[in-house]
Amino acid sequence: MxxxxxxxxxxxxxxxxxxxxxxxxxxxxxxxxxxxxxxxxxxxxxxxxxxxxxxxxxxxxxxxxxxxxxxxxxxxxxxxxxxxxxxxxxxxxxxxxxxxxxxxxxxxxxxxxxxxxxxxxxxxxxxxxxxxxxxxxxxxxxxxxxxxxxxxxxxxxxxxxxxxxxxxxxxxxxxxxxxxxxxxxxxxxxxxxxxxxxxxxxxxxxxxxxxxxxxxxxxxxxxxxxxxxxxxxxxxxxxSEEETVLCNGSYWTYTDEGGLLEVFPQVTDRIAKGDPVAEARTIFGEVNKVFYAPEDGIVVGRSIDPINQTGSRILHIGRNPQPISCAVEPR
Ligand SMILES: [Zn+2]
Incomplete structure (x- = not known):
């Protein structure tokens, strides 16, 4: 060395x-x-x-x-x-x-x-x-x-x-x-x-x-x-021709009901207002709450931790996603 x-x-x-x-x-x-x-x-x-x-x-x-x-x-x-x-x-x-x-x-x-x-x-x-x-x-x-x-x-x-x-x-x-x-x-x-x-x-x-x-x-x-x-x-x-998506803001959604959490969409998935995005189950396996997307957006991040006390995070949602080019003007 x-x-x-x-x-x-x-x-x-x-x-x-x-x-x-x-x-x-x-x-x-x-x-x-x-x-x-x-x-x-x-x-x-x-x-x-x-x-x-x-x-x-x-x-x-x-x-x-x-x-x-x-x-x-x-x-x-x-x-x-x-x-x-x-x-x-x-x-x-x-x-x-x-x-x-x-x-x-x-x-x-x-x-x-x-x-x-x-x-x-x-x-x-x-x-x-x-x-x-x-x-x-x-x-x-x-x-x-x-x-x-x-x-x-x-x-x-x-x-x-x-x-x-x-x-x-x-x-x-x-x-x-x-x-x-x-x-x-x-x-x-x-x-x-x-x-x-x-x-x-x-x-x-x-x-x-x-x-x-x-x-x-x-x-x-x-x-x-x-x-x-x-x-x-x-x-x-x-x-090259790459595009990205520009959001004008973002926010996390939170559970208002505890229980074992499963989040459905993956990162970068588009979601529409009213889509079911997650559910919480009791420890016995029964669904006790379904969570819905509050508005249209894109999934910036998501929870993968099933242990969901009331008030845990669900999705990090990007607002108003619009495609834009990654290219910049020459200096
Ligand atoms: Zn950090």
Whole structure:
């Protein structure tokens, strides 16, 4: 095995990193309860030539793993000598969550609901604040990679503010199954980036707690398209006649009756108002409730967990799905 050098840093100063090289960095952002460093693994491909900084983040939810593999392949696979600009791949934002195989930080807070965090406060808030301050601020563009939560599955879909031209462009270039127009929520990482003037999208790469080979390849192709489009690499985005579906919003439906749940439609299925979409059975096997689609839409995600206490999720429905092309105008 070749000896691989890892840099351990307290601050990440992209400008100070040698050009034309791949850097493997452990960024020390906090200390754990016995005074050991909690360090975030970051791959930086610092291009030989000038250009923008594209950031890609994975595992802000600790059980969302597909993005880790996308970043390894993308950033580890480019030749920094060919690169105009800098690729920053944050392999795991929520390191304590990854180790605990859970969505939340180790104080049970969802990091993607408290951005930009606080300089002084509870553990999750400080950790996230330092990460945004030391890493995200240096980015010109951000792609935040996610998956569904435990007990649910997602389509390959993008959330983006489609009124923001650069974000809309990055969204289309993913060639996703679905795009959900979603103005940035201030408390997500995407919202925080947008508030800093950084165009940002969220890409949902299907299912948690595993590496899904095909999905990782699709995710990689989408991010590579953005590299070509931003001029970080010579070439043009690979888009043929692909279409996607743009929804003007989305929402989850919930059960109002407990019992063993079976959800009928699959992700990307179209549903019509009044369609039966799920049923709950008693433990004895009798159907005690049928659930119907509240309106027309498309299935963005769905529950696969039969254990349904009253108030569990059923379907993530995209509103008003309209076909659109993934192609973007040349710059
Ligand atoms: Zn997530």
């Amino acid at each position: 070749p000896h691989l050098q890892h840099l351990s840093l307290h601050q990440l100063d992209l400008e100070s990193l040698e050009r034309g090289r791949l850097h493997r960095i452990w960024l020390h952002v906090a200390k754990n309860g016995i005074g050991e460093a909690i360090r975030i693994p970051i791959l930086v491909a610092r291009g030989a030539h000038e250009g923008p900084v594209l950031g890609i983040t994975a595992a802000i939810h600790g059980n969302e793993l597909n993005g880790i593999s996308v970043i390894q392949r993308l950033v580890g696979g480019v030749d920094p000598k060919q690169l105009s600009g800098t690729l920053v791949g944050v392999l795991a934002v929520n390191v304590p969550g990854v180790l605990m195989k859970q969505r939340q930080f180790n104080d049970n807070v969802d990091l993607n609901s408290i951005a930009p965090g606080k300089p002084v406060g509870r553990g999750s808030a400080v950790y996230l604040h330092r990460f945004i301050d030391r890493v995200i601020r240096q980015m010109d563009y951000l792609i935040d990679l996610h998956t569904a939560s435990v007990g649910r599955v997602n389509s390959l879909y993008v959330r983006a503010n489609m009124n923001e031209p650069e974000a809309a462009r990055m969204a289309r270039l993913q060639i996703p199954e679905i795009i959900v127009h979603n103005p940035p929520n201030d408390t997500t990482l995407r919202g925080s980036a947008a508030a800093l003037g950084i165009p940002a999208i969220t890409v949902e790469l299907r299912n948690p707690s595993r590496f899904q080979t095909r999905t990782i390849e699709d995710g990689l192709a989408g991010v590579q398209n953005v590299l070509f489009d931003l001029g970080l690499l010579p070439g043009t985005p690979v888009i």
